[in-house]
Amino acid sequence: MPSPSGGFEVPLWRALAVFRMASLAYVCVLAVRDADRYAHPYAVAALVLVMIIWTGATAIGYARPAWRRWPLLVADLGVVLAIVLATPWVVGRTALTHGVPTMGVAWMAGPVLAWAVSGGRRRGTVAALLVAGADLATRERIGQSSFTGVILMLLAGVVVGHVARLAAGAEERLQRAVELEAATRERERLARNIHDSVLQVLALVQRRGADLPGEAGELARLAGEQEAALRALIAGGGPVVASLPAGPEAVDLRTLLSRYASSAVALSAPATPVPLPRRVAGELAAATGAALDNVGRHAGGRAWVLIEDEGATVTVSIRDEGPGIPDGRLAEAAAQGRLGVTQSIRGRVSDLGGTVRIVSAPDAGTEIELTVPRAVR
Numbered sequence: 001m002p003s004p005s006g007g008f009e010v011p012l013w014r015a016l017a018v019f020r021m022a023s024l025a026y027v028c029v030l031a032v033r034d035a036d037r038y039a040h041p042y043a044v045a046a047l048v049l050v051m052i053i054w055t056g057a058t059a060i061g062y063a064r065p066a067w068r069r070w071p072l073l074v075a076d077l078g079v080v081l082a083i084v085l086a087t088p089w090v091v092g093r094t095a096l097t098h099g100v101p102t103m104g105v106a107w108m109a110g111p112v113l114a115w116a117v118s119g120g121r122r123r124g125t126v127a128a129l130l131v132a133g134a135d136l137a138t139r140e141r142i143g144q145s146s147f148t149g150v151i152l153m154l155l156a157g158v159v160v161g162h163v164a165r166l167a168a169g170a171e172e173r174l175q176r177a178v179e180l181e182a183a184t185r186e187r188e189r190l191a192r193n194i195h196d197s198v199l200q201v202l203a204l205v206q207r208r209g210a211d212l213p214g215e216a217g218e219l220a221r222l223a224g225e226q227e228a229a230l231r232a233l234i235a236g237g238g239p240v241v242a243s244l245p246a247g248p249e250a251v252d253l254r255t256l257l258s259r260y261a262s263s264a265v266a267l268s269a270p271a272t273p274v275p276l277p278r279r280v281a282g283e284l285a286a287a288t289g290a291a292l293d294n295v296g297r298h299a300g301g302r303a304w305v306l307i308e309d310e311g312a313t314v315t316v317s318i319r320d321e322g323p324g325i326p327d328g329r330l331a332e333a334a335a336q337g338r339l340g341v342t343q344s345i346r347g348r349v350s351d352l353g354g355t356v357r358i359v360s361a362p363d364a365g366t367e368i369e370l371t372v373p374r375a376v377r
Contacts, residue, residue: 008167012117017059023106024055034100039092047083047103054079068118077111084108084134109153116161124157202227250275256285260292269307283348284372290344291318291368319367325360
């Protein structure tokens with residue numbers, strides 16, 4: 001899998017560049033020391049020049065996140081394998097038998113570390129096996145020291161790959177924490193503004209109109225309900241949270257919807273839990289709350305909520321005995337900017353991959369069916 005180009009991996013790529021340069025310097029020292037023992041000294045010098053050029057090229061390439069892809073990774077491994085496999089000819093079998101080091105020495109571990117940083121333990125292990133196999137193929141006699149080098153290379157691929165994946169995971173968690181902190185600060189800022197304006201106005205309307213008869217008293221009551229709901233929302237409480245984080249935790253839908261039950265709202269639910277992913281349950285509860293809010297505003301009287309667990313899907317039905325919805329009323333409301341049904345109900349359910357069915361007739365009440373799949377789309 002491609003590695004993210006995050007900041008936590010940057011030190012690993014820089015450390016890899018330093019390692020390759022240091023190991024290249026070691027190769028150069030050995031080449032000067034053993035120059036008189038090589039079968040083809042000029043070929044050795046040519047290979048050392050190739051190694052110098054390639055070390056610079058990989059240092060530049062891996063420094064750019066967009067280049068840390070398969071073309072450069074495969075080319076890096078191919079160049080190193082070619083140099084390792086050329087060792088028997090340029091160094092000579094006799095020199096190798098008498099203990100002259102191979103051309104790659106520690107430098108050949110470069111692509112192993114690059115593959116490990118880019119793709120984790122598995123990719124690092126594959127590269128280590130390929131390079132180790134090529135190194136063993138150049139030797140006439142395989143001893144304990146040969147296997148020691150193979151084991152060290154495998155350990156390097158596994159350990160560095162594991163560290164790289166830990167760094168990527170830590171960066172993802174840090175990013176989520178930063179986003180959560182930013183969202184919390186924005187929520188607090190909005191809460192202060194709302195408290196200084198909307199909540200105070202709603203509280204004032206409730207106090208002034210609480211004892212008034214008729215529609216004025218009803219408006220005061222509705223203002224009080226909306227103030228309580230808004231306070232719960234900005235405080236992070238209440239059953240309706242429109243942006244609950246997606247996660248593996250299951251939430252019992254009955255618990256969320258039970259908070260809507262009252263003398264005016266009858267809730268019918270299965271006797272057993274109705275588990276849903278946290279985000280699905282939260283959005284479905286929010287859509288149900290919006291539907292009940294519409295009932296209170298336009299239908300009055302009682303409402304009935306029914307939860308049906310159908311296995312792959314869950315359906316919530318909201319029914320009232322109000323005057324019904326006239327033909328074209330929903331389209332007219334959307335055109336006027338009143339998007340309660342369009343956004344609060346249809347929008348939420350559609351985002352979950354579900355469907356909304358509205359059945360209404362004049363003077364026969366309205367029934368809204370919200371059906372969502374258990375898995376988030």
